[in-house]
Amino acid sequence: MMPRSERLTSIGHDDIDDIARGAAVLGAGGGGDPYLGSLIAKHAIDVHGPVQLVAPEDVPDDALVLPVAIMGAPTVIVERPPAGDELARAVEALSGHLGRPVTHIAFFEAGGLNSMTPIQTAAETGLPLIDADGMGRAFPELQMVTFSLEGISASPMVLADDKGNVVLLQAKDNVWAERLARVATVEMGCSAPIALYPHSGAQTKAAQVPHTLSLTRDIGRLLRGARAEHRDPAAVLADAFDGRVLLRGKVVDVSRRTSGGFVRGSARIEGHESHSGSALELDFQNENLVARLDGELVATVPDLICVLDADTGEPITTEALRYGFRVSVIGLPCDARWRTDEGLALVGPRYFGYDVDYSPLERGQDDASG
Amino acid sequence: MMPRSERLTSIGHDDIDDIARGAAVLGAGGGGDPYLGSLIAKHAIDVHGPVQLVAPEDVPDDALVLPVAIMGAPTVIVERPPAGDELARAVEALSGHLGRPVTHIAFFEAGGLNSMTPIQTAAETGLPLIDADGMGRAFPELQMVTFSLEGISASPMVLADDKGNVVLLQAKDNVWAERLARVATVEMGCSAPIALYPHSGAQTKAAQVPHTLSLTRDIGRLLRGARAEHRDPAAVLADAFDGRVLLRGKVVDVSRRTSGGFVRGSARIEGHESHSGSALELDFQNENLVARLDGELVATVPDLICVLDADTGEPITTEALRYGFRVSVIGLPCDARWRTDEGLALVGPRYFGYDVDYSPLERGQDDASG
Numbered sequence: 171m172m173p174r175s176e177r178l179t180s181i182g183h184d185d186i187d188d189i190a191r192g193a194a195v196l197g198a199g200g201g202g203d204p205y206l207g208s209l210i211a212k213h214a215i216d217v218h219g220p221v222q223l224v225a226p227e228d229v230p231d232d233a234l235v236l237p238v239a240i241m242g243a244p245t246v247i248v249e250r251p252p253a254g255d256e257l258a259r260a261v262e263a264l265s266g267h268l269g270r271p272v273t274h275i276a277f278f279e280a281g282g283l284n285s286m287t288p289i290q291t292a293a294e295t296g297l298p299l300i301d302a303d304g305m306g307r308a309f310p311e312l313q314m315v316t317f318s319l320e321g322i323s324a325s326p327m328v329l330a331d332d333k334g335n336v337v338l339l340q341a342k343d344n345v346w347a348e349r350l351a352r353v354a355t356v357e358m359g360c361s362a363p364i365a366l367y368p369h370s371g372a373q374t375k376a377a378q379v380p381h382t383l384s385l386t387r388d389i390g391r392l393l394r395g396a397r398a399e400h401r402d403p404a405a406v407l408a409d410a411f412d413g414r415v416l417l418r419g420k421v422v423d424v425s426r427r428t429s430g431g432f433v434r435g436s437a438r439i440e441g442h443e444s445h446s447g448s449a450l451e452l453d454f455q456n457e458n459l460v461a462r463l464d465g466e467l468v469a470t471v472p473d474l475i476c477v478l479d480a481d482t483g484e485p486i487t488t489e490a491l492r493y494g495f496r497v498s499v500i501g502l503p504c505d506a507r508w509r510t511d512e513g514l515a516l517v518g519p520r521y522f523g524y525d526v527d528y529s530p531l532e533r534g535q536d537d538a539s540g
Numbered sequence: 541m542m543p544r545s546e547r548l549t550s551i552g553h554d555d556i557d558d559i560a561r562g563a564a565v566l567g568a569g570g571g572g573d574p575y576l577g578s579l580i581a582k583h584a585i586d587v588h589g590p591v592q593l594v595a596p597e598d599v600p601d602d603a604l605v606l607p608v609a610i611m612g613a614p615t616v617i618v619e620r621p622p623a624g625d626e627l628a629r630a631v632e633a634l635s636g637h638l639g640r641p642v643t644h645i646a647f648f649e650a651g652g653l654n655s656m657t658p659i660q661t662a663a664e665t666g667l668p669l670i671d672a673d674g675m676g677r678a679f680p681e682l683q684m685v686t687f688s689l690e691g692i693s694a695s696p697m698v699l700a701d702d703k704g705n706v707v708l709l710q711a712k713d714n715v716w717a718e719r720l721a722r723v724a725t726v727e728m729g730c731s732a733p734i735a736l737y738p739h740s741g742a743q744t745k746a747a748q749v750p751h752t753l754s755l756t757r758d759i760g761r762l763l764r765g766a767r768a769e770h771r772d773p774a775a776v777l778a779d780a781f782d783g784r785v786l787l788r789g790k791v792v793d794v795s796r797r798t799s800g801g802f803v804r805g806s807a808r809i810e811g812h813e814s815h816s817g818s819a820l821e822l823d824f825q826n827e828n829l830v831a832r833l834d835g836e837l838v839a840t841v842p843d844l845i846c847v848l849d850a851d852t853g854e855p856i857t858t859e860a861l862r863y864g865f866r867v868s869v870i871g872l873p874c875d876a877r878w879r880t881d882e883g884l885a886l887v888g889p890r891y892f893g894y895d896v897d898y899s900p901l902e903r904g905q906d907d908a909s910g
Contacts, residue, residue: 263710267637335716338708340633346705353723 171411171502173384175391177301181289181383182220186212188390193285194485195389195407195502196382198474200433200457201282201308202244203487210253211286214293221292226302226380229274233371236261237304238291239278241312241329241351242361243428244456244489247283250361252332257291260330260365267326267338268368276300276374278315278366280382281308281457282487287363302378304367306505307474310432310456312351313344314517316507317367320377327351327366331358360428379505393483403483404498407476413502414531416461416468417441417450418480421495426488432456437491439477439499450499452477454488459522461499469501470519472508473531476500501531541781541872543754545761547671551659551753552590556582558760563655564855565759565777565872566752568844570803570827571652571678572614573857580623581656584663591662596672596750599644603741606634607674608661609648611682611699611721612731613798614826614859617653620731622702627661630700630735637696637708638738646670646744648685648736650752651678651827652857657733672748674737676875677844680802680826682721683714684887686877687737690747697721697736701728730798749875763853773853774868777846783872784901786831786838787811787820788850791865796858802826807861809847809869820869822847824858829892831869839871840889842878843901846870871901 178185190204197204215221229235238257240247265272275292278284280303292299304315312324324347329337337354341347347366355362369377389407396406404415419441426435434455441448451462458475461468469475477486480496507513509530515521518528548555560574567574585591599605608627610617635642645662648654650673662669674685682694694717699707707724711717717736725732739747762780766773774785789811796805804825811818821832828845831838839845847856850866877883879900885891888898 267708333716334712335720336710337720338637338710340706340708342704346703349727350705350707350724353727354720357719357723 171306171385173381174388174410177225177381177384178223178387180220180223181215181299183212183215185387188394189285189383189386190390191393191485192386192389193281194487195476196280196306196386196474197282197308197485197487198457198476199454199488200244200310201279201284202248203490204283204286206248207283207286211289211293214290218293218296221289222298223301223383224274224298226300226374226378229300229371229374231370231372233273233374234268234270234368235274235276235300235371235374236264236272236365236368237276237278238288238363238365239284240287240361241355241364243433244282244487246360248489250359252287252363254332256330256332256363257287258294259336260328260363261291261295263328263330263336263338264326264365264368272297274298274300276378277303277383279303279305279308280386281305284308285386300374300378301383302374302380303382304378306379306382308457309517312348312366315367316379317369317377318344318516319507319512320373322367322369322373322377324366326368327364329354329358329362329364331362396483404478404500408500411502412532413500416499416501417445417448417463418443418498419445419450421491421493421497424491424493433489435488439497452499455522456488458488460519460524461501467526467529469531470524470526470528471522472504472513472517474502474504476502503531541676541755543751544758544780547595547751547754548593548757550590550593551585551669553582553585555757558764559655559753559756560760561763561855562756562759563651564857565846566650566676566756566844567652567678567855567857568827568846569824569858570614570680571649571654572618573860574653574656576618577653577656581659581663584660588663588666591659592668593671593753594644594668596670596744596748599670599741599744601740601742603643603744604638604640604738605644605646605670605741605744606631606642606735606738607646607648608658608733608735609654610657610731611725611734613803614652614857616730618859620729622657622733624702626700626702626733627657628664629706630698630733631661631665633698633700633706633708634696634735634738642667644668644670646748647673647753649673649675649678650756651675654678655756670744670748671753672744672750673752674748676749676752678827679887682718682736685737686749686875687739687747688714688886689877689882690743692737692739692743692747694736696738697734699724699728699732699734701732766853774848774870778870781872782902783870786869786871787815787818787833788813788868789815789820791861791863791867794861794863803859805858809867822869825892826858828858830889830894831871837896837899839901840894840896840898841892842874842883842887844872844874846872873901
C-alpha cells in the first residue's frame with residue numbers, strides 16, 4: 171500500500187487524529203489502540219512544536235537513524251504509554267553507547283500505538299522523524315521488521331522504563347534480542363519503551379517501508395470522509411488500497427488471554443445481510459493472524475486483517491473486541507517484501523504455528539463484499 | 541573469620557584444590573560445588589600462568605575494580621561453568637561502557653563455584669586479582685553484598701552468555717539489578733556469567749570483606765590436614781573459626797525444587813552418637829538459611845550453616861544432599877558487617893521470609909559437639 175495524496179512534511183497537533191486512526195487500521199488488530207498515545211503525542215507537539223517529517227529518500231546516507239517503540243502486551247501498553255522521559259533516555263543511552271549522536275528518529279512499527287511513540291520522541295528530542303517504518307503494519311515480535319531482511323541487527327538495543335532502569339542488549343541475533351527484551355519487558359511490568367535497530371541513512375533507503383506515516387494519515391482521512399459522507403468505510407478502504415471485504419457481521423464469541431507479554435485468542439463473527447449464513451473465525455497473537463470463512467482460509471499474516479466498526483469505520487483492536495459488536499472484516503495487502511521467501515520465513519503463517527501456506531489475499535475467493 | 545596463616549600472593553595450579561574445598565565451606569551449602577569450576581581454573585592457570593593476588597589494602601585508590609561471578613541456580617551452574625570467552629567478554633563490555641580499562645578483577649562471592657570464576661577471569665585477562673570478596677560466604681541474590689552496604693551500585697552490570705549475547709544493565713537500584721539480571725539469566729538457560737559493582741580501589745578498602753581467598757585456602761588446608769591426621773574435621777573447623785558443631789547425624793529426608801533461578805527446599809538430619817534422640821531441620825534457598833534443633837532455632841543466615849561429610853569433612857552443597865548421608869552440621873560466624881541493622885535488613889532471616897530475629901551463633905545454646 172502506498173499513500174494516495176501528497177506526503178506529509180511535518181506533523182502538527184491537528185494531524186494526529188487522522189494518523190492515529192490510520193495507524194489503528196495498519197495495526198491489523200494489534201499494536202495497541204493509539205488513543206492514549208495520541209493524547210501524549212499532541213501534548214508533546216503542543217509543548218515542543220510540530221515535528222519535522224523527512225522522506226526516507228531525503229535522509230543523508232551518513233545519518234544515524236534510531237527507530238523507537240513500546241514493547242509489550244497491547245492490553246498493558248495502551249494503559250501505560252510513556253509519560254516520563256524514558257524515550258528520550260533510551261535515545262540518549264544508545265547515543266552514548268554508540269559514541270555519536272542519533273540524528274533521526276524512525277518508526278519501528280507504523281501500526282497501532284507505536285505510530286505515536288516516535289512522534290512523541292521526535293518532539294521531545296527535537297530530532298527530525300522519517301516518514302517510513304520497519305513493518306508497514308504491526309507485528310508481535312521485534313525481529314519481524316524489514317530491517318531484519320536487510321541484515322540490520324536489532325542490537326545494540328535499549329529498554330528504558332518509567333522507574334529509571336535502562337537495559338542495553340547486544341544480542342547474538344534478532345531472535346535472541348526478542349527473547350531477552352521480552353523477559354525484561356515482562357519484568358518491567360509488561361511494557362517498556364525500546365530503541366533498537368540503529369542504522370545509517372543509506373540503510374534507511376534500502377530497509378524501510380517508505381511513506382507509511384503519510385499512508386496512515388491518508389487512511390485516517392478516508393475513514394473520516396467516508397463517515398461524513400455516509401459511505402461504507404470498509405468498502406471505501408478496500409477499494410482504495412486493493413483490499414477486500416471478507417465479511418460483515420456480528421461478533422458472537424471472543425476468547426483471549428494475556429501471557430508472556432502477548433495477547434492470544436480467537437473470535438467468531440457471524441455474517442449478516444449479504445453474508446447471512448457465513449461465519450468467520452479469526453485467530454490473533456496481538457495482531458490478527460488468520461481468517462477462515464466457513465472453514466476456508468481467506469486471509470493470513472503477513473497480509474493485514476482488520477476489524478472495523480460496521481457503521482463508523484473505527485478500527486477495533488484485538489483487546490477491545492467484544493461480543494455483540496457489528497463489524498466489517500477487511501483484508502489489505504502487505505508490503506511486497508513480506509511476500510518473499512525470506513519475508514514469509516520471518517512473518518508467514520507457519521512461523522506462528524499454522525500448518526498452512528501463505529496465499530496472497532488477491533488470489534483468494536472473489537470479493538465477498540456485496 | 542580471618543585467615544590463620546600468611547596470606548596468598550599468587551594462585552597457582554596446586555593452590556586450587558584447597559581454595560575450592562574452603563570455598564565450598566564458605567558456600568554454606570550454596571554457591572554451587574566448585575569442582576568443575578576448579579578444573580577450568582586449573583586449566584586457565586596452566587595456559588596463562590599463575591594469577592597475581594593483591595591484598596585489598598595494597599590496591600591503588602584510583603584502580604577500576606570489577607567483581608565477576610556466575611549467576612543462576614546452583615543445580616545448573618555447576619553443570620555449565622563458563623568454558624568459552626564469556627567472562628573476558630563481560631569484562632571487555634564493561635570497560636567499553638565505562639570508557640576506561642578495568643585494572644583489577646575481584647571476587648563477588650568467595651563461597652562456592654564463584655571462588656573459581658574470578659581466578660579463571662584473572663588468568664584469561666592477565667589482570668591482578670584482589671584477595672577479598674563482597675560476602676565472606678555465598679548468598680542467593682546479587683544485592684546481598686557488602687558493596688550494597690557502602691552504597692556502591694550493582695550497575696552498570698553486564699551479563700555475557702556462551703551464545704554470544706551481552707546484556708548491560710543500568711538498574712535503578714540493586715534490587716532492580718537482581719530482578720532484571722535474574723530474568724535474563726533464566727532466559728539464557730538458568731546460568732550466566734556476570735560482571736557488576738564496578739568500583740574504585742578506595743571503595744575496595746571500605747567495602748570488601750578482606751582476605752577471603754587466603755581464608756578459603758586456610759580452610760581447605762585445615763580440612764586436608766584433619767583428614768590426614770584422622771581428626772574430626774567438623775571439630776577442627778569449628779575450633780579454628782569460633783564456630784560450633786550443631787549436630788552429627790544422618791540425613792533422613794530432603795525435599796528440593798529448582799524454580800526462578802533458585803534451588804529451594806529443606807532437609808531433616810537425625811542425630812547419632814552423643815546427639816542421639818535429637819533432630820535438626822535445615823531450610824535452604826541456594827544456601828542453608830535456618831537450622832532448628834529439636835524445634836529450637838540454633839543458627840540463621842547470615843551466619844554460615846555448613847554440612848560436612850562426617851568422615852572426610854568434604855562440604856556438601858544443598859543440591860548434593862541425599863538421604864542416608866552421615867554428616868556434621870556446623871555453624872560459623874559471618875562477617876561483622878552482616879550483623880549490623882543494615883546488614884540484617886539485606887540478608888537477615890526476615891528478608892528470606894522467616895518470622896524470627898537473628899541471634900548470633902555464639903549466643904545460642906552451648907556447643908553441642910561432644
